[in-house]
Amino acid sequence: xxxxxxxxxxxxxxxxxxxxxxxxxxxxxxxxxxxxxxxxxxxxxxxxxxxxxxxxxxxxxxxxxxxxxxxxxxxxxxxxxxxxxxxxxxxxxxxxxxxxxxxxxxxxxxxxxxxxxxxxxxxxxxxxxxxxxxxxxxxxxxxxxxxxxxxxxxxxxxxxxxxxxxxxxxxxxxxxxxxxxxxxxxxxxxxxxxxxxxxxxxxxxxxxxxxxxxxxxxxxxxxxxxxxxxxxxxxxxxxxxxxxxxxxxxxxxxxxxxxxxxxxxxxxxxxxxxxxxxx
Numbered sequence: 158x159x160x161x162x163x164x165x166x167x168x169x170x171x172x173x174x175x176x177x178x179x180x181x182x183x184x185x186x187x188x189x190x191x192x193x194x195x196x197x198x199x200x201x202x203x204x205x206x207x208x209x210x211x212x213x214x215x216x217x218x219x220x221x222x223x224x225x226x227x228x229x230x231x232x233x234x235x236x237x238x239x240x241x242x243x244x245x246x247x248x249x250x251x252x253x254x255x256x257x258x259x260x261x262x263x264x265x266x267x268x269x270x271x272x273x274x275x276x277x278x279x280x281x282x283x284x285x286x287x288x289x290x291x292x293x294x295x296x297x298x299x300x301x302x303x304x305x306x307x308x309x310x311x312x313x314x315x316x317x318x319x320x321x322x323x324x325x326x327x328x329x330x331x332x333x334x335x336x337x338x339x340x341x342x343x344x345x346x347x348x349x350x351x352x353x354x355x356x357x358x359x360x361x362x363x364x365x366x367x368x369x370x371x372x373x374x375x376x377x378x379x380x381x382x383x384x385x386x387x388x389x390x391x392x393x394x395x396x397x398x399x400x401x402x403x404x405x406x407x408x409x410x411x412x413x414x415x416x417x418x419x420x421x422x423x424x425x426x427x428x429x430x431x432x433x434x435x436x
Contacts, residue, residue: 187411190411198401221409230384230385230388233383237303237367242310242364245306246359249311249359253321256315257323258327268316268319271312286377302378318355329347329351365417369410375387386410389407389410
């Protein structure tokens with residue numbers, strides 16, 4: 158009778174040691190960012206690379222919150238990320254449902270190639286998007302950024318939700334129709350409760366992309382419509398790089414995505430394992 162690998166304490170200890178090393182490597186950049194945000198500019202530039210022994214200060218956060226127009230940039234980022242995520246889930250869910258249920262030639266090819274569109278980097282779309290915005294004279298408008306983020310994230314949402322819809326038996330919908338439900342009732346009362354995990358995963362990834370995107374936001378926003386990633390670039394001045402304020406802003410920026418990821422870890426794992434496109 159063969160023994161299980163878990164019966165070997167040395168192998169189990171090695172696995173845990175490897176996980177600890179990976180955790181440290183993943184958390185080290187965050188630790189450097191947070192500790193740098195708690196140091197003044199002089200201590201950052203004094204050549205001391207030690208991030209453990211220093212006198213912390215919150216002057217960088219006081220400047221950002223008090224004089225850095227953080228509330229305006231935060232509001233812009235929340236509006237853009239939230240609205241674009243809602244529109245992406247709305248239209249992406251409808252498109253995925255149509256691809257999963259409608260029978261027509263090329264259906265699977267369309268479903269499998271939607272993700273290829275998402276592989277186009279935003280930097281490639283930046284110049285054409287800026288040219289279109291200038292041509293129609295609609296620059297410096299959050300609605301323009303919401304439109305492009307929705308279009309950018311739709312392929313991924315469609316591909317992910319398509320796999321979830323394919324896993325729901327058609328017999329559930331047929332039974333609801335026999336009971337007298339119309340198509341809208343079937344969609345909202347039967348399918349949506351079963352798609353909670355799929356929509357949660359798609360929403361988290363869509364929100365994070367819209368929240369952190371920089372290239373399009375840099376070209377399509379102005380002084381009053383900047384998002385948080387663009388506001389960070391304002392600390393790169395001709396007199397030097399204000400590392401403390403950059404790291405403080407970066408720390409505040411990563412908090413919402415980290416919280417969403419932490420509270421939805423189970424949905425993310427389920428989506429990555431059960432939401433793959435099948436047959």
